[in-house]
Amino acid sequence: MRSLLLASAIDGTLRLTDLSGWALSAEETEAIVGGNATHSTGGARRHAPGRSPFRSELAGPWNRVRRRRSGPFVVMSRLDYEVKVLAIPPVSAREERALIGYRLRALHPGDPADTVFDYRTAETPDGARRAAVYLMRREIFEAYRGLAERGALVSFDLILAHEKRALDAVVLVRRVDYTERLLFRRGALLESTLRDRQELQDTAAAPTGGGDPENCICITEGAGPPSVTDRSSAVVPAGCDPAPTEQLKFADLASGRPRRRTVPLFLPERRRPKVGPLAAAATLALCAAALLIAFGVRTVDSYRTRLADVKSRYQAVMVRYAGQARDAQSFLASREKLQALLSARPLDTYGFLASLAAVFDGDRHTPHGVTVVVESVTMSGGSFSVEARGGEPFRMAEALSTRRGFHAVRVAQIVPDDRGTSVHFTLTGKYDGR
Numbered sequence: 001m002r003s004l005l006l007a008s009a010i011d012g013t014l015r016l017t018d019l020s021g022w023a024l025s026a027e028e029t030e031a032i033v034g035g036n037a038t039h040s041t042g043g044a045r046r047h048a049p050g051r052s053p054f055r056s057e058l059a060g061p062w063n064r065v066r067r068r069r070s071g072p073f074v075v076m077s078r079l080d081y082e083v084k085v086l087a088i089p090p091v092s093a094r095e096e097r098a099l100i101g102y103r104l105r106a107l108h109p110g111d112p113a114d115t116v117f118d119y120r121t122a123e124t125p126d127g128a129r130r131a132a133v134y135l136m137r138r139e140i141f142e143a144y145r146g147l148a149e150r151g152a153l154v155s156f157d158l159i160l161a162h163e164k165r166a167l168d169a170v171v172l173v174r175r176v177d178y179t180e181r182l183l184f185r186r187g188a189l190l191e192s193t194l195r196d197r198q199e200l201q202d203t204a205a206a207p208t209g210g211g212d213p214e215n216c217i218c219i220t221e222g223a224g225p226p227s228v229t230d231r232s233s234a235v236v237p238a239g240c241d242p243a244p245t246e247q248l249k250f251a252d253l254a255s256g257r258p259r260r261r262t263v264p265l266f267l268p269e270r271r272r273p274k275v276g277p278l279a280a281a282a283t284l285a286l287c288a289a290a291l292l293i294a295f296g297v298r299t300v301d302s303y304r305t306r307l308a309d310v311k312s313r314y315q316a317v318m319v320r321y322a323g324q325a326r327d328a329q330s331f332l333a334s335r336e337k338l339q340a341l342l343s344a345r346p347l348d349t350y351g352f353l354a355s356l357a358a359v360f361d362g363d364r365h366t367p368h369g370v371t372v373v374v375e376s377v378t379m380s381g382g383s384f385s386v387e388a389r390g391g392e393p394f395r396m397a398e399a400l401s402t403r404r405g406f407h408a409v410r411v412a413q414i415v416p417d418d419r420g421t422s423v424h425f426t427l428t429g430k431y432d433g434r
Contacts, residue, residue, distance in 0.1 A: 004159075004253060005032070008077040009143035016074065019250045021221065032072070033146035073262070074152045075159070076144065078173070078180045081136040083157075083192035084108070088121070088131050096121065100131055108135060116141045118265045120158070122188040132157070132189045134265055141266070148266040155265065156219070157182050157189050159253050162262045169215035172244070176221065185213070218244035219253070348405070348433040352379070355403045356386065359396050372396075375424075379431070385412070386427045393425035405433025 006017045016024040086103055100119055105112060119133045147153050156173045171182040183191035360372050372391035378384065393411045400409045409429035416423045
C-alpha cells in the first residue's frame with residue numbers, strides 16, 4: 001500500500017504531516033528527505049545507507065523494469081505553487097518545454113530566473129492539446145529539492161488523473177486553510193482554481209456553471225462529509241452542487257492501487273537518459289571498431305623505427321649537454337683562480353701615499369696662511385686613519401673620496417688649537433688599491 005504525506009513550505013521551511021494531521025518530527029522529516037526512511041502507518045522504517053526509497057519513482061515511465069515502490073508520495077500544499085493550463089500546438093517533446101517557457105514569460109509576472117516549473121500534457125475531448133504547468137518560486141523549491149531529487153513530489157490532480165481513468169468531474173480538495181477546485185474532462189485537467197481561508201469566509205456560494213460536469217467529488221482531510229459548522233467547507237465553488245456525488249478522504253487516495261504509474265513532479269533532468277540502450281550499444285560498437293582499425297594500421301615496425309629515431313636524437317642531445325657542462329666547469333674553475341690571485345696581491349701603499357700627497361699638497365697653504373702638516377698615518381688591512389694639522393678637513397675628505405681605491409672617507413675628529421688659528425683633525429676610510 002502506498003503511503004501519502006502532506007507537505008508545506010510557504011515560509012521556506014519544509015513541514016510534513018501524515019493523513020491524520022499529525023506533524024512529523026524534525027528527525028523523521030530529515031530521514032525522509034535524505035532518503036534513509038520510509039513513512040508508513042507503522043512509523044518510520046529505516047533503509048540501508050545509500051539506498052533511496054524513491055529509486056523506482058526516479059526511474060520514471062521510461063524504465064521498463066517494474067520495481068516495488070517503497071517510498072511515500074509527498075503532496076505539496078497548493079499554496080506553495082501555481083497551476084496554469086495552456087493550450088499548445090502539436091510539437092515535438094524537445095520543443096514543448098521551450099514553447100511553454102516562452103508562453104510563461106507573458107503570462108507569469110515573476111522573474112524566470114527565480115521560478116522553476118514542470119508540466120504534464122493531455123488531450124481534451126475535442127482533440128485539443130493542453131499543458132498543465134506547475135510553477136514554484138525558487139526559494140520555496142529549495143525546501144522541496146531533496147524530495148524532488150528522489151521523485152516524491154506529487155499533487156492531488158496528478159493522483160486523481162492516475163487513479164481514475166477518464167475522470168469527468170469537478171473535484172474539490174478541501175483543507176483547513178484553502179480549497180482547490182479541479183475540473184477534469186475525460187482525464188484531462190482543464191482548470192485549477194484556489195481559494196484561501198480569507199476568500200472562503202468573504203465569498204458566497206456561486207451558482208453552478210452550465211458547462212461543468214454533473215459529477216462532483218469532494219475530498220476532505222477528516223472522515224465523513226463536510227460539517228455545516230465548518231466555515232471553510234460551507235462554501236462551494238462554482239461548478240459543483242452543494243451535495244457532492246462522491247465523498248472521499250485523503251486516506252482513500254492512498255489505499256487504492258493505481259492503474260498507471262504516477263510520474264512525480266520536478267524530476268531532475270540529469271536522471272532522464274538521453275539515449276536508449278540500443279543507441280548506446282551501437283555507439284560503443286562503432287568506437288571499438290574505429291579503435292581496432294586505428295591500431296591495425298600502425299605496425300610494430302613503424303613503432304620500432306620511431307623509437308630508434310628518438311633514441312638517436314636523445315643521445316646527440318646528451319653528448320652536446322655533456323660538452324657544455326664541462327666547459328662551464330672549466331670556466332668556473334678559472335674564475336676562482338683569478339679571484340684568488342687578485343685577493344693575494346698586496347695593497348698599493350705607494351699609490352695610497354701619492355694620493356694623500358696630491359690632496360694635501362694642493363691644500364698646503366690655506367687662505368689664513370696655515371700649512372697642512374701630516375702627523376701620522378695608520379693602515380690596517382683595508383682601513384686607514386690620517387692625523388693632520390691645518391687646512392680644511394672636509395674639503396680634503398671630499399677630494400680623497402674621488403681618488404681611485406678610496407671609499408667611505410670621512411672626518412672622524414676636529415679639535416681647534418689654543419690660539420684658534422688652526423685645527424687638528426683625523427680622516428678615516430677604506431682603501432683597496434692594488
